[in-house]
Amino acid sequence: MPPIDAKALRSALGRFTTGVTIATCRDSAGLRVGLTANSFNALSLDPPLVLWSLRRASPAVSAFESASHFAINVLTEGQVGLSRRFASPVPDRFAEGQWADGVGGAPVLAGCAAVFECALHQHETLGDHVLFVGRVERLHEAVLPPLVFQGGHYHLLGEML
Numbered sequence: 001m002p003p004i005d006a007k008a009l010r011s012a013l014g015r016f017t018t019g020v021t022i023a024t025c026r027d028s029a030g031l032r033v034g035l036t037a038n039s040f041n042a043l044s045l046d047p048p049l050v051l052w053s054l055r056r057a058s059p060a061v062s063a064f065e066s067a068s069h070f071a072i073n074v075l076t077e078g079q080v081g082l083s084r085r086f087a088s089p090v091p092d093r094f095a096e097g098q099w100a101d102g103v104g105g106a107p108v109l110a111g112c113a114a115v116f117e118c119a120l121h122q123h124e125t126l127g128d129h130v131l132f133v134g135r136v137e138r139l140h141e142a143v144l145p146p147l148v149f150q151g152g153h154y155h156l157l158g159e160m161l
């Protein structure tokens, strides 16, 4: 079989529609770390496990590998500005949004569709990403319209069928 072309793979993966999250933790100096991530997914109900992946080259890898906890903040359509901010090289990403300390100090964002506060269960480098598995210790949810990501663009949720 010919090797898979990276551009074609990225394009085809982009057909898989996702929500958008901001994954957060504290680094070893206690500083807040966070980035926009749509690799979040459910893994297990019993025990309650969730997963997401971070590119190996990210400066945030060591913080997420050493933190006892991380939080997954599921964004609403009104939080698209924060999604863009947390995917950009701005000096202090946390200067916008209303942030509080969650379990283990992981930053929790107000006004999200859901928040999963997790203890780090396992991490493993696989390919060019690090897979993080978290055990959910606390969760929050609100019936708010989610932010949707598809084909490299943000969308509003369509109509229910």
Ligand SMILES: Cc1cc2nc3c(=O)[nH]c(=O)nc-3n(C[C@H](O)[C@H](O)[C@H](O)COP(=O)(O)O)c2cc1C
Residues within 6 Å of the ligand: 020, 034, 035, 036, 037, 038, 039, 040, 052, 053, 054, 055, 057, 058, 059, 060, 083, 086, 087, 088, 089, 149
């Ligand atoms: C919608 C969206 C989803 C993203 N999902 C991920 C992801 O799951 N994992 C990842 O490593 N980067 C993801 N990124 C890219 C990071 O947010 C971006 O590279 C950010 O600058 C990383 O922060 P860092 O520079 O601190 O590593 C995503 C970006 C966007 C806009």
